[in-house]
Amino acid sequence: MKHTLSMGSDQGTVWAKLYKTDFIKDSGEYLDRDLVNGVDQEFNVRIVLHSPRIVSIPDDVYSYVYNPSSVVRTFKSQYYDVSMRTVSAIRDDLKSSTLPADSVKRIFDIYCLDRLLMLLMNYVCNPHAPWPYSKRKQVFHAVCRNECLSKALKTIPLSAIESKTRRIIIGFAKFNLFLPIYCACSLRYRQLKK
Template identity: 30%
Template sequence: MVQVSDIDISIVIPVYHVPEELLLRCLQSIKSIRGLSREVLLVADGEDQTVCSGPAVRKFAEEADFPVFFHVKKHEGVSAARNYGISHSCGTWIFFMDADDYICGDAFEKIAPGLKGEEMDLVIMDYSMMTGNECSRHYYKKEMDFINLDSFQRDILKPQSGAGFVWSKLYRREWLSRSGVCFDTELSAAEDAEFVLKLALKKPKVFNVPYNSYYYCYNPQSAVHSFRQDYADRYINGMQKIRDDLKRENAMTQLQDEYDSCVLYHLLLIAVNFSFHPENPSKGKKRIHNFQKITRQKIFKEALKNIHLENFSMTRKVTLVCIRLHLYRVVEMIAKIRHRQRET
């Protein structure tokens, strides 16, 4: 058995309403890590979560050549579960996983020698998006090298860059502790980007490794895309928290354009996943009226004055122009097309 003092990577996995077979797939993938010692912290987010203590998971833990720890806490959300995992970890590095995803262990073998030193605080690795049987590889940078911090901060505010995802990254635990940064438990949307941005504003030494480390399993039918009455409020809260972070670190001036683009990106999400969602009980003119009220909120009103269309795909460019010109029927039509595409 690996000694706790020798742990290289602590892998923190919040568990909440995940099928046991997916959690086992996640755990089995961790076996493939070579060249680094590891521990797994399963954090059950709610006392009703019995999957962590199921016989198959217990059997895996007993047979694994690395420690698997079980923690149960009251249900407070994924951010609180990750903070709990951080506080109970012992490894030199921390790696976050979702319980229904899996890992590519050989990537760690290639970077293992570098992780033994103290030259890096944050390591960014590639990831793959799994949609059914289709796999699409996502690169951040294609060079193995240190990353310009200003560029990294800007990219975190560009959701399409992938820089703001909390997974596919290694965080030096000692540096993370000194930074004082933790996940905001008041957020239930945009919490990943808010956490990574707060870290980036603390000026870590960031290193890029162009190897695939993580398989994110995207489910277009998941609850994430189901209609929620609080959807818009959750994302507005996330954007406001990010704004507060930037102001507190005196970084708003240099990141204003990227922040406004991030706000507009989430306005487009609100249009598709809330205002013009097929399950939205409001109909016809009421839907448009409610969406118009959202666009008049200060956070969106200011961002719409500072549109940088080069930061968006063609469909998003068209949608933003339509919002700015108050062509809300066209926005509704685009949202309907997006939902039909998800169903096919």
Template identity: 30%
Template sequence: MLLSVIIPAYNCEKTIVQAIKSTGVYLNSQIEVIVVNNGSTDKTEVLIKQEAQKNPNIIYAESKKGTSNARNKGIEKASAKWVTFLDADDCLLNFDKALKEMLISAEEDLIICNYMVNESKINLCSMTRKRSNRVSVIKQMLENPTKYMTVWGKFYKTNLIKNENVRFKNELVYSEDSEFLIRYILLCDQIRFTEKYIYHYVLSENSTVRKYNPQLIYEYEKAILQVKRNLNKFPEFEKSFKIFTLMQFNLMMVHNVFMKNKNAISKLKKLCEKNYISKSLEIISLKNIFTPRLLPLVFCKYHLYLCASIIYKLRVIQNNKNTK
């Protein structure tokens, strides 16, 4: 078997069949699809089992609630050379002869592909400097987590995952993708980027990160501290980790603090005073004022919290417009 596609499935009756079919499992006998139902209460289970009856390479499994639990169950059952992850409301693209031949012959430990977000193309291959330099790649990923540090859109060596016991931490609710990916990539000897667009991410208002969660900041902090522990032995990534922290801070602002807007500036100021944030803000300087993603952080560093809040409010509005 060449490729195991792992799909966590929770209350996704409207999209799960399309997701399964997008893998190419009906066209290629070298693909197995492991669909893990993790507590669905709609018709998801019935639909998966119907597809599994049509094709022996579609495997139905169950896990406890939580995406991490589902992905870990999928890893346990994976039997192919490569593993990739697919969310139930997204699709795989272009599993053609060229991609099949690449997976057969590739000696790298990780293959990173381009992807689409709704109708927008994200070309990781063209935006990545020194693609053959593992340290440089990890730094760029840490500094651009929203683009790079998704678990999907990549192919992982099954043997490496299993032999090194790399699993998703089910105690993490947010950024579990980033944390898993960091631990995996630190084990990689070689990484390959391909120009192929193989993943279609559907940006939706129903996405977990777009729903208000009063615990979101606490959950992000847990993930940040776990990534820090993962990188403790690698001082070469210290600056990049601080940028990663600030990018997560931006997400906290947009997906929590300024979503409800009650006492938002006060919460912003309080977070900036936390040690792990204040230490990260030290790397920001006035020259970053013309970099859009760093601009509010410049304001935060120099205690211009009202200016920062205006930007975060505008980003909340823009995010709401971008969801379908």
């Protein structure tokens, strides 16, 4: 589960998995049609909870080519709502698991911080968002006040985040420092355009 919901790895995506057809059919699990964002992550959480044996290769086995004009990077006003609906669904899946509660809480909180990073990049600081800086700052504070996200910001130590750049951004978020987050995201968008 830790690997599936790990920060910045995209290991929760279905396209990063191979399943035996019989296993999928026998599991009775299907993609949740009510979700719009992260459907594959939520599906994988349920599949991992049913799996008697999991084989994982945590190494890169393909090369991802970033597409700055991807539909993922376009601004969607409902991005926050659909993202948080997926976070809630995954939280509910994990609550129903038999995994140790402490482990589940830590895994979920780290996953929430990953979702916060996605929200900062694809929603709050998205250059296509129709907001001036002052509105973005308000949206940032509202996002960080979300129950799941604020709890994760309070409970997960920065040392638990492997990536230095992610650790820095999460550190700024912990201290409600929006300007450096906005500058870092803006710089990242410029880098990705090249």
